[in-house]
Amino acid sequence: MGKMLWALLKRDVSLIVMRRQDGLTVVAFFVIVTTLFPLGVGPELEILREVGPGVVWVAALLASLVSLERLFGDDYRDGTLEQLALLPCPLALVALVKVAAHWVSLGVPLVLLSPLLGYSLGLEGMELVILALSLVLGTPMLSLIGAVGAALTLGLRGGGALMALLILPLYVPVLILGSGGVVEVMYGEAAHAHLSLLGALLALGVPLAPLAVAGALRIVLD
Amino acid sequence: MFRKIPWFKFSSPPNFYWLADRLTPWLWGGAAILGIMGLYVGFFVAPPDYQQGDSYRIMFIHVPTAWMGMFIYLLIALYSVIFLTWRIKMADVMAIALAPTGALMTFLSLWTGALWGAPTWGTYWVWDARLTSTLILLFLYLGYMALHAAVDDREKGARAASLLALVGVVNVPIIYFSVEWWHSLHQGMSVTLTDAPSMAASMFAAMLLMTGACWLYSAAIALRRAQVEALEREAGNPWVQDELLGAEEGGDAATAAEASGDLQREVRS
Amino acid sequence: MMAASDGPAPDRDRAQPRLTGHGLSCRRGDAALFSNVDFELHAGELLFVRGRNGCGKTTLLRAICGLTEPARGRLCWDGRDIRKLDEEFRSSLLFLGHRDAVKEELTPMENLAVQDGLRGEDGGDDARLDALERMGLAGREDIPVRHLSQGQRRRVALARLLLSPAKLWVLDEPLTALDVRAVEMLLGLFREHLDAGGLVVATSHQPMEGLRNARALQLD
Numbered sequence: 001m002g003k004m005l006w007a008l009l010k011r012d013v014s015l016i017v018m019r020r021q022d023g024l025t026v027v028a029f030f031v032i033v034t035t036l037f038p039l040g041v042g043p044e045l046e047i048l049r050e051v052g053p054g055v056v057w058v059a060a061l062l063a064s065l066v067s068l069e070r071l072f073g074d075d076y077r078d079g080t081l082e083q084l085a086l087l088p089c090p091l092a093l094v095a096l097v098k099v100a101a102h103w104v105s106l107g108v109p110l111v112l113l114s115p116l117l118g119y120s121l122g123l124e125g126m127e128l129v130i131l132a133l134s135l136v137l138g139t140p141m142l143s144l145i146g147a148v149g150a151a152l153t154l155g156l157r158g159g160g161a162l163m164a165l166l167i168l169p170l171y172v173p174v175l176i177l178g179s180g181g182v183v184e185v186m187y188g189e190a191a192h193a194h195l196s197l198l199g200a201l202l203a204l205g206v207p208l209a210p211l212a213v214a215g216a217l218r219i220v221l222d
Numbered sequence: 223m224f225r226k227i228p229w230f231k232f233s234s235p236p237n238f239y240w241l242a243d244r245l246t247p248w249l250w251g252g253a254a255i256l257g258i259m260g261l262y263v264g265f266f267v268a269p270p271d272y273q274q275g276d277s278y279r280i281m282f283i284h285v286p287t288a289w290m291g292m293f294i295y296l297l298i299a300l301y302s303v304i305f306l307t308w309r310i311k312m313a314d315v316m317a318i319a320l321a322p323t324g325a326l327m328t329f330l331s332l333w334t335g336a337l338w339g340a341p342t343w344g345t346y347w348v349w350d351a352r353l354t355s356t357l358i359l360l361f362l363y364l365g366y367m368a369l370h371a372a373v374d375d376r377e378k379g380a381r382a383a384s385l386l387a388l389v390g391v392v393n394v395p396i397i398y399f400s401v402e403w404w405h406s407l408h409q410g411m412s413v414t415l416t417d418a419p420s421m422a423a424s425m426f427a428a429m430l431l432m433t434g435a436c437w438l439y440s441a442a443i444a445l446r447r448a449q450v451e452a453l454e455r456e457a458g459n460p461w462v463q464d465e466l467l468g469a470e471e472g473g474d475a476a477t478a479a480e481a482s483g484d485l486q487r488e489v490r491s
Numbered sequence: 492m493m494a495a496s497d498g499p500a501p502d503r504d505r506a507q508p509r510l511t512g513h514g515l516s517c518r519r520g521d522a523a524l525f526s527n528v529d530f531e532l533h534a535g536e537l538l539f540v541r542g543r544n545g546c547g548k549t550t551l552l553r554a555i556c557g558l559t560e561p562a563r564g565r566l567c568w569d570g571r572d573i574r575k576l577d578e579e580f581r582s583s584l585l586f587l588g589h590r591d592a593v594k595e596e597l598t599p600m601e602n603l604a605v606q607d608g609l610r611g612e613d614g615g616d617d618a619r620l621d622a623l624e625r626m627g628l629a630g631r632e633d634i635p636v637r638h639l640s641q642g643q644r645r646r647v648a649l650a651r652l653l654l655s656p657a658k659l660w661v662l663d664e665p666l667t668a669l670d671v672r673a674v675e676m677l678l679g680l681f682r683e684h685l686d687a688g689g690l691v692v693a694t695s696h697q698p699m700e701g702l703r704n705a706r707a708l709q710l711d
Contacts, residue, residue, distance in 0.1 A: 001611070003608075003611050004608070004609055004610065004611045007605070007608030007609050007611075008608075008609055010608070011605045011608070011609070015594065015596065015597075018596045019596070077590075078590055078591065078592060078593065078594065078595070079588050079589070079590025079591060079592035080592045080594070082558060082586065082588055082590075082592065083586070083592045083606070083609070084609070085558060086557075086558070086581050086584065086586055087581065087609060087610065088579075088581045088582035088610070088611075089578065090578075221558050222558065222559050222560070
């Protein structure tokens, strides 16, 4: 079974690499959303610094949302999803592997770019480290929660807007804890509590979210 | 004794319909009486608050509706579990019938919170922890209803929405906790609506009466909506035609006899 | 609900059916598709599911795979409910649906390698090359599927039949988009599979001729 899941991970990652255009578009989206804020709010670094952590995190939320359609969409349309559901291993594990591949394609670029974007918004030093760290812990959670919404809205008309309505409220805790940690550091406090709670959420999400995704996929394929 | 209660009898649509027909008039009546009493006590009997004067009185609507908003979401999740586990269709009918009422209650609680905010904080909206998390709860309701309606196949839509309700109910405490925490981090307003007055007995009475009124109203309107939903889903079944024809002829007694006949048949089989 | 005791007792005799359906009913939305369908299928037999459009052929096939749950009735593999067997059943099952489950970006060879890997049944490149050749795709092994015709894509999907050790083939309209020679070849493949003790459940609007041990199941 481990071999099968490994094969699935390799397949998903190599398909993502082949379609790197799509992935790069999402990353560009992340950067553009972030750069819109200085244009909308004004160039004063004082103000940008205040909103910086929140801006980067909101942009990450939106980028995750935009990327989710691809998570199951292609496999659903060409019939591969049925085959995955018929693999002789639990669908929840299949879902977890697909989410992991999705995170590699989205979460990793966001983490790597975040210090740069944070710096452009006036964050510095430790704040940038914590920003990247909070994204390391938080973006997998975005992929996990997002996968539930992506699975539930597969094949629906207007699925994109509906998915946003379903998922964004559930993203709230991740947003609060992620950007809150950076704000703490900004005021000279420690970010341990925030990061620990993000980790706790992740520890909760890794076993539970795939079960919900598997349930949703079974409903959609029925 | 406990075993003798026919738990599943009212999960069959005709029996449910019959029961709801019997219950709703009492629920409506109860809601009206409790509501009038509660408003009277709240507005005329309870003393003004030493700090907030008369503006606190909106609490008698704000707090019960906030409670109902939360409670109904839990109820929807409970019905969703029942629906997903045992595939009892009436459980989904109840869940989707409750959702608009839950959303309404949540909205009313936001509305009254804003109205209270104007004299107290000097603005209609502040990002108070409770208001914010109530707003997110409203979004959860909207998502649930939108997903239920978006799937063409009703059965599939029901299952998808039920699963969403479960995911939501797991997240509700996390959302509440995180919003609470977010608020304390950002040093917001210290006065909140619920912990404002030290309760006089009459205030407490008014609060209880209004809570009861909201409760009965929600039950009545949800049962009514569930009845309509059941008729729609079972359209074409003989009992629905009997029910509708009976209603048209104004033969209330005949309908009742018919329905109770159905009930007895069901119990026997 | 059906009583749990009406399945055949295990090890009664060698000739017991491997795949059975009892009193199956399926619905799609509010419409009933079919009700009370029974069938049994022994090793080496083919079940030819027929009926007009929209009578639930696809739904029946998906139910046999466990993708859809029938509203009523029971499906058993070797006398045990497929829902209980779950993974055990799925490893002896090969399903081909309307959609080919073939990735457009990948070449036929890569597609087969991925599918083999996913099912943990790696027979090696030579086996895959042979399979594609038998499917009449020699010379097209390394062209991305997006450049192939509809019939050729179908053949890539069907090449899985040659590579999989699965006993039970469930095929939804396997003959669509295939030319006469490919249909001949596929029927030959069925014969081989049946002779080796395999089972086939298939729908088709075209007649399937020259197959011994074919049972017809007329829906509607």
